[in-house]
Amino acid sequence: MSFTGTPGAAQERPGPQEPSVSRGRATAAAAIELSDISMVFGSNRALDSVSLRIGQGEVVGLLGQNGSGKSTLVKVLAGVNTPEPGGRLLVSGQEVPLPVPPGQASEIGLSFVYQNLALAAGLSVLENLTLGQRVSRGTRAWAPINWMGEHRRAAAVLDRYQVRLDLDQLTGDLQPVDQARLAIVRAAEDLRRYRARTGAEHSVLVLDEPTVFLPEEEVDRLFDLVRTVVAEGAAVLFISHDLAAVREITDRVVVLRDGKVVAEVATGEINEHELVDLIVGASARPAETALDEHALVAEVLGVAPTGTGGPEAAPGLREDIVVEHLTDGRLADLSFHIGAGEILGVAGLIGSGAEDLPYLLFGAHQAASGTMRLGDQTLEIAGLSPQRSVRQRIALVPADRTVQGLSQGLTLWENITMLVEDDHYRAGVFRRGELVKIAREAVDRFLIRPSQTHSLASTFSGGNQQKALLAKWLLAQPRLLLLHEPTQGVDVGARRDIYRFVKSAADSSQMAVLWVTTEFGELAEICDRVIVLTQGRQTATLTGEELTEEEISAAALRQTREVR
């Protein structure tokens, strides 16, 4: 085995003076410049003539709420989305035809680090670091890998970015922040190799929500690395909800709202309060929301008990649910109550701990400590298990519909009646006919289409699967219904139906509902009260007039990284 360097290493040698000679003019041009980018999904304008300019060595923050178009824009850069004709992309002053061919973004000097980091947990740090070289173009499938040489070069790479990691450690065993740093080093190294290969000066590292899972003291270590990457010559597009982080690391921020750029300011010239107003839009649509709510209530009253177990539905239990001192990983000493028949919303950005709440209260994940009072019973939350919760008539509608919610390989009726089938086994005979009949009724009541109880669950659309999942749990007549992202990937019509079913079930059987979602508009529309979590703590409670998407968003954003 020879120890000669790879072709890539050989190309690194040409000094940095070469590009500056050949492209003196390019220094004036932006690293990348997008102009007039529009995207239309159905009737929804996800992006409306968006222009974005990132200068050489600049760190630009891209801000906006969920659905404001941030991800759509990033996907245009990554070549996943094809924008409407008329949009232009200039890279270092030169026009690049859109769409960017999928997977070819690295060929124009772009590199992405997404929230999930795209690291293989079962591989070593070294293997993850060199993964890109294994699959890049021009690699011969049978060329032997010189692992000792790779090891030396990788150590040099980590040194360059002042990141100290054990190259032979399993990536899954690293701290979350070190995983994020590894992913950033890998992307930055790809960019550096790109600059060396082509002699270009520009390159852009896109960081899409890299800090959400990190405790704040770790965020600083991540930012040291980002500054090193910038010093090496890359520009950075930083996408985040975390305003404190954005204010710390960026030179300039671009704010998107409803697919439009609403502001573009130097970070130093704006305070956090103004930034929040820009993101949520200070006084947008309060009247419209109120109207919706009235219409909804009328609708619910008009079609009385739809969602419950029919006329025999559990008569008013009228018991509050009180959660006290719930502590686990991200959640710190959380206490709240849900009234009988109340729909309590939980708002929180990703990483706030809100997304763990339904699973902890159901016992699907083990909590560290805390108690839950259901009527006259007090349960240790740490001692909950799904079996126990089902017996206590606690219901969980998980976000991952296809893996955790419905058994895709079973028929619709088998899924819907899963929780009640024990009641239909008498005298040694399994009354399948009765179950199918129950499922038929549920299909009618919950408007599941097509109404084929014998089709496999996998053949139904997302909205209909979600309605079936709701039907499955409501048939068990729960006292507490835990919902996590219940309208994720669900069309507007089904979404309306789901709101209606939950609301009328809560009203008619006095069922308590916990509704957890990052879609704050939904919380404003459906909930009686909303609590806001940041960094595992309850930082706000909103009721009545305050229940608007803007107020909830502002509360969730503003508290970020303020609670120390």
Added chain:
Amino acid sequence: MSAPQEAAPVDADHQEERAASLPKTPLGRRLGLQRYAIVIVFALMILAFGLDIPSTFMSVGNLSNILGGQAVLFILVMAVLLPTIMGDFVDLSLGSSLGLSAMTLAVLNVQHNTNVVVACLAGIGAALVVGLINVFFVVYFDNDPFIVTLGTMTIVQGVIYIISGDNSVGIVSTGLSNWVFSDDFLSIPLEFYYGLAIFLVVWYVLSFTPTGQKALVIGQSREVARLSGIRVNRQRSFAFIIGAGIAGIAGIAYAGTNGTVDPTAGSTLILPAFAAVFLGVTAIKPGRINALGALIAVYFLATGTAGLELLGTQSYLQQIFYGAALVAAITIPKVNRQRFFKRKRLA
């Protein structure tokens, strides 16, 4: 063995289309041709052999041979079915459990003059111990069942060699062989009826009780089962243990049928047992592991091999029939005609 017909969920428009196109589904599908495909092929096969060699194939002796001769395999198939249906594919150790049960019985009966009934119970007990060990390592420690049972299979095989001294052991008691093999009812050896009884119990529990329905959910999506409050691990444990117990009974049937127990008894039976279970997935309830399908599969394969044997073919041809039937049966339902041809046109 989950076979989602449509990988991606279709949106509402597509569903309308599906609903509209429903009456246009092929006649064969509507009559459930796929679910009875093996039964039909089975009938055709009997007809063909019957016309070709009526005197030997269509005889009581041959029927008795087929039904009785496969009883041991059939009981083992029921054992294999239980863990497999819960998604714990491939409990490889069941073959060794069969061998261990048979060898324990033989050694106790011959070398220690133990009463044959006690020896039988000891054999089943030994198999149950293997099942418990599997539960401990697979369910309690959450290991891959394939790897664990590969290990326990090898260990149990070693134990069989130790207790047998690497010899075949003949059984003294004639009672056992009478109860199992020599006595008959309607010219069919009694062991067939034992197998049938076990089948009926397994079939009833899996098809007609909530327990069976829960087993199906566990096998299809363990996470859904867990979050629906089903005691996933308890049911899996029972499947391993009861499966091992049934394999123990198969071992006793084996000892009674053959009169001597060979140390390698179980290892030659386990793979055909899996073949029957997986072939059975294509029948009666397509896409699902089911007891009735497995019953049909066992005797479909047995009839095919018996017929070929009577035709005087070499035994290797029978092996090829066995393997080809399995591969063909699981593949043919997947050849979606339109998709197949579309892809060819594109190429």
